[in-house]
Amino acid sequence: MNFTKTTEQSSNYEHLEKMTVADLLFNINKEDKTVPLAVEKALPQIELLVSRVVEKMKLGGRIFYIGAGTSGRLGIVDASECPPTFGVPFDLVNGIIAGGDKAIRRAVENAEDSVTNAWSDLLEHSINENDVVIGIAASGTTPYVISGLERCNENNITTGCITCNEGSPLALIAKCPVVVIVGPEFVTGSSRMKAGTAQKLVLNMISTATMVQLGKVKGNKMVDMQLSNDKLVDRGVKMIMGEIPVSYEKASELLNDYGSVRKAVDSFISK
Template identity: 80%
Template sequence: MTFIKTTEQSSKYEHLEKMSVTELLTNINNEDKTVPLAVEKALPQIETLVNQIVAKMKLGGRLFYIGAGTSGRLGVVDASECPPTFGVPFDLVVGIIAGGDKAIRKAVENAEDNATQAWIDLQEFNINENDVVIGIAASGTTPYVIGGLETCNKNNIITGSISCNAGSPLSQTAQFPIDVVVGPEFVTGSSRMKAGTAQKLVLNMISTATMIRLGKVKGNKMVDMQLSNSKLVDRGTKMIMGEIPVTYEEANQLLKEHGSVRKAVDFFNSQL
């Protein structure tokens, strides 16, 4: 199959500079509506990869995201949300961006073109066969990401990918590729738009489904979330009240004493 970068094809909209704000917003929104449908087509691929991640994590493995630019930033965001949301160690899900953490805020010149650096970056975390590495690249051609997965494959490390072009070099490199084909962007080539949205949706699915399968959610509640601000303490207190017959004050005290909704509820039930 011939590889075509649909993410780089010309927008189906012309003369954007002549559009009113209403027209701009309406057309962007219309394009955004197509993204979940593209993700839906990739659900079987996503499911296969999630099952691989869960199996490896049950053996003590970790999940790594590698990417450059917007793709790298999205990986870092998803990884950084896992500890506060699910109460897991900060190094269970790790986001690595080409050019290092400074590239989160400011582009690092030529960082994505270095095909050997990703493996060097991964080695800092003592990457091993129990881990899973997902390469993220809208184009599916980023050397940093492809090179990283190639070396992982040679070292018996499971690899996945998230790309927005069908049949990309990245998808052909990954053992478990995910292709979410969103088509041309509203602004030609601006893959931070639909492609970025698609990647974010897939990352949400991967991390959330994995954590639920690992027992980090009870019912539909984040019972292991970190209590890092007043809003979360209040949420946790009310979650406890929904599980056991206590007042707000009693639930709040239990939460403060035990540090999580799960531990507070378990303690209360153990006293019955």
């Protein structure tokens, strides 16, 4: 298959080494400003994917992000932030990276080229038809990700993807593709830049919109967040004060007794 990898095309800027720091920063920022507009064009695709995710999660399903390198790390970041933010189990949103956890910090040679490991990795989590697997790859050609989605399709598991090249093998294989065309990178081929930013924005949308749809946010507050540090405890106390007419001390007492903002507020209202 022949298609143009816009993420690999030559940068619109020449002689970067001759630029001042101010020029480098200005031009990087100039390019970054185009990313949200590119994401906006993909909103209908993101909506379809989120709708499928919510549908499956209501049946007891989970999300699995799979990727290699930067893409894999971004999936892990999004997955790891869901439990503390929304109070969900750690195995509800999962990030899997080619090469295993050691690849989070250091590149694992040839890990992204495997056409069998993604499916093996998913089987370790007892993947099933209620789950959704979202492949992340800026290029849209990563064998690890493509092969994983192919096997999922064969087993009637819902598939999505986040890629930055239209007409890529990955976009054609995923049942719910999200394609964000960000164009050439500031440093030619460095897809950790605009492409990575686009992937992060889309991941934020997928997890946040899904959790809101599942009732994990009330109003605009993270009422189910884990109270894992003093800052979050203080935030939780103030959330309670914003919902019911109590002092800081009483709100703190309620939060300590019930362990979550939602339960504290509901207990007070039900009395």
